[in-house]
Amino acid sequence: MDNLIYLDHGSTTPTDQRVVEAMLPYFNKLYGNPSSIYSLARESKRAKEDAREEVAKLLNAKAEEIVFTSGGTEADNSAIKGIAFANKAKGNHIITSRIEHHAVLNTCKWLSGQGFTVSYIGVDKYGVLDLDELKGAITDKTILITIMHANNEVGVIEPLAEIARIAKDSGVCLHTDAVQTVGKIPVDVNVLGIDLLVLSGHKFYGPKGVGALYIRKGTKIASLLHGGYHEGNRRAGTENIPGIVGLGKVCKIAMEEREEDEKRVKALRDDLEERIAKKIDDIIVNGHPEMRLAGTLNICVKYIEGESMLLCLDHEGIAASSGSACTSASLEPSHVLTAMGIPAELAHGSLRFTLGRSNTKEDIDKVIEVLPPIVSKLRKMSPFGKG
Amino acid sequence: MEYSEKVMEHFMNPRNVGEIKDADGVGEVGNPVCGDLMTMYIRVKDDVITDIKFKTFGCGAAIATSSMVTELVKDKTIKEALSITNKDVVDELDGLPPIKMHCSLLAEEGIKAAIEDYRKRKDKKDSRNQRFEIEN
Ligand SMILES: Cc1ncc(COP(=O)(O)O)c(C=O)c1O
Numbered sequence: 001m002d003n004l005i006y007l008d009h010g011s012t013t014p015t016d017q018r019v020v021e022a023m024l025p026y027f028n029k030l031y032g033n034p035s036s037i038y039s040l041a042r043e044s045k046r047a048k049e050d051a052r053e054e055v056a057k058l059l060n061a062k063a064e065e066i067v068f069t070s071g072g073t074e075a076d077n078s079a080i081k082g083i084a085f086a087n088k089a090k091g092n093h094i095i096t097s098r099i100e101h102h103a104v105l106n107t108c109k110w111l112s113g114q115g116f117t118v119s120y121i122g123v124d125k126y127g128v129l130d131l132d133e134l135k136g137a138i139t140d141k142t143i144l145i146t147i148m149h150a151n152n153e154v155g156v157i158e159p160l161a162e163i164a165r166i167a168k169d170s171g172v173c174l175h176t177d178a179v180q181t182v183g184k185i186p187v188d189v190n191v192l193g194i195d196l197l198v199l200s201g202h203k204f205y206g207p208k209g210v211g212a213l214y215i216r217k218g219t220k221i222a223s224l225l226h227g228g229y230h231e232g233n234r235r236a237g238t239e240n241i242p243g244i245v246g247l248g249k250v251c252k253i254a255m256e257e258r259e260e261d262e263k264r265v266k267a268l269r270d271d272l273e274e275r276i277a278k279k280i281d282d283i284i285v286n287g288h289p290e291m292r293l294a295g296t297l298n299i300c301v302k303y304i305e306g307e308s309m310l311l312c313l314d315h316e317g318i319a320a321s322s323g324s325a326c327t328s329a330s331l332e333p334s335h336v337l338t339a340m341g342i343p344a345e346l347a348h349g350s351l352r353f354t355l356g357r358s359n360t361k362e363d364i365d366k367v368i369e370v371l372p373p374i375v376s377k378l379r380k381m382s383p384f385g386k387g
Numbered sequence: 388m389e390y391s392e393k394v395m396e397h398f399m400n401p402r403n404v405g406e407i408k409d410a411d412g413v414g415e416v417g418n419p420v421c422g423d424l425m426t427m428y429i430r431v432k433d434d435v436i437t438d439i440k441f442k443t444f445g446c447g448a449a450i451a452t453s454s455m456v457t458e459l460v461k462d463k464t465i466k467e468a469l470s471i472t473n474k475d476v477v478d479e480l481d482g483l484p485p486i487k488m489h490c491s492l493l494a495e496e497g498i499k500a501a502i503e504d505y506r507k508r509k510d511k512k513d514s515r516n517q518r519f520e521i522e523n
């Protein structure tokens with residue numbers, strides 16, 4: 001794995017060595033349960049509250065507005081179900097988008113079998129939410145709008161501030177899945193005007209299995225997990241202290257290094273995009289040309305299929321991903337590309353590169369060296385001409 | 388999900404890729420599950436498949452099973468070729484992940500479609516020849 005070129009940072013990232021080191025003492029030296037009373041336990045509690053401060057700082061939130069969770073999926077579930085169940089008397093209508101992560105989509109889908117109704121708002125060809133459709137969907141029964149900050153597949157950044165204005169004008173609570181943006185672009189809950197926000201450690205060089213839910217003070221929400229009195233009675237369960245310490249550390253690093261990182265990553269991504277477009281015919285770049293995460297390049301390569309490209313890239317030591325039906329467990333093409341109006345046969349040839357901190361110009365050179373021959377080999381095999 | 392070494396070997400070095408100009412039979416089949424496509428070309432002489440080529444738009448398993456099935460039916464009689472099932476192809480490849488089993492159907496159906504096309508063309512030719520005989 002030493003020579004691996006990792007271009008799948010949208011899936012997960014390697015944990016920063018500084019984060020690993022910050023976490024280590026909390027496994028077997030400072031292992032106290034923060035709910036206990038003795039000094040060992042107080043160490044854990046202090047570490048947890050320090051981490052909460054760091055997370056809050058990164059979001060410009062207050063520490064008490066942060067609840068630690070087991071990751072993005074749990075936090076999304078808690079936010080959406082929590083708002084839905086706490087506001088049953090007010091209404092039963094939830095609005096989301098057609099391009100959400102499954103952590104949001106399947107939660108909404110489940111709620112629609114529990115007496116709630118869900119509207120799925122469409123996007124334009126770039127993946128940007130249709131704001132008029134959103135406005136039109138709000139009724140006096142609407143209790144929650146949940147729209148992701150940036151999409152994990154194509155990297156499009158949604159106009160959250162405008163969405164927040166629309167939500168506020170109608171007095172509806174706004175939740176955002178910011179798993180793909182926190183630590184990468186500025187995320188200020190007050191500038192954006194968000195009521196609930198979700199982040200996940202492993203997407204920005206923190207550990208897996210830890211995340212946070214921001215809940216604006218005064219927001220009425222039910223808990224998902226019931227048990228002991230943890231996290232201000234908002235999330236039961238003995239806290240994952242090493243993970244929480246890691247999350248705090250990675251938020252602190254992000255505060256200091258995010259901007260530099262993203263500049264460098266964007267330059268690499270732009271270079272990759274430009275050179276792929278030059279070297280390979282019949283490709284389409286998906287997502288918005290400007291409103292896009294710095295590290296994301298999602299393309300459709302016509303006439304061939306994504307999984308076969310991924311296997312060939314893997315053979316060359318390059319890790320990437322695809323929205324092809326053949327790579328998804330459901331054997332359906334990516335719901336995101338479909339919502340953007342990309343036909344199934346094109347979505348079939350989708351390829352996602354998500355660049356990150358470790359990538360270098362040499363990595364890009366290698367992709368540019370190996371991808372064109374892979375594409376032409378597979379096209380020669382394809383019945384769609386162009387061989 | 389992981390492919391067997393044999394699947395990867397056939398995927399990386401597929402046998403019999405291409406087209407046959409003036410093939411005796413052409414089968415074009417699609418995979419309703421994920422929308423993939425495969426075209427098989429056969430040349431038949433004295434009831435034996437003497438040459439076979441394929442083109443496939445699909446996943447690693449689709450390409451590997453296409454490649455394997457061409458090896459299995461080459462130099463076989465039509466009857467023998469028709470008896471080959473997708474299971475035979477999968478077994479020869481040391482198995483496929485469960486979610487990829489449907490891909491192997493493409494390979495079996497591709498051969499069957501090509502043979503059916505060959506028979507149709509042959510029937511047409513035969514009946515044309517018969518007419519010829521009567522007129523003479
Ligand atoms: C946009 C988005 N939301 C939610 C998640 C789920 O986060 P986690 O893996 O921490 O459960 C992910 C990543 O998988 C994601 O990309």
Ligand code: FES
Pocket residue numbers: 325326327418421422423445446447448449487490
């Ligand atoms: S052909 Fe699509 S999954 Fe195999």
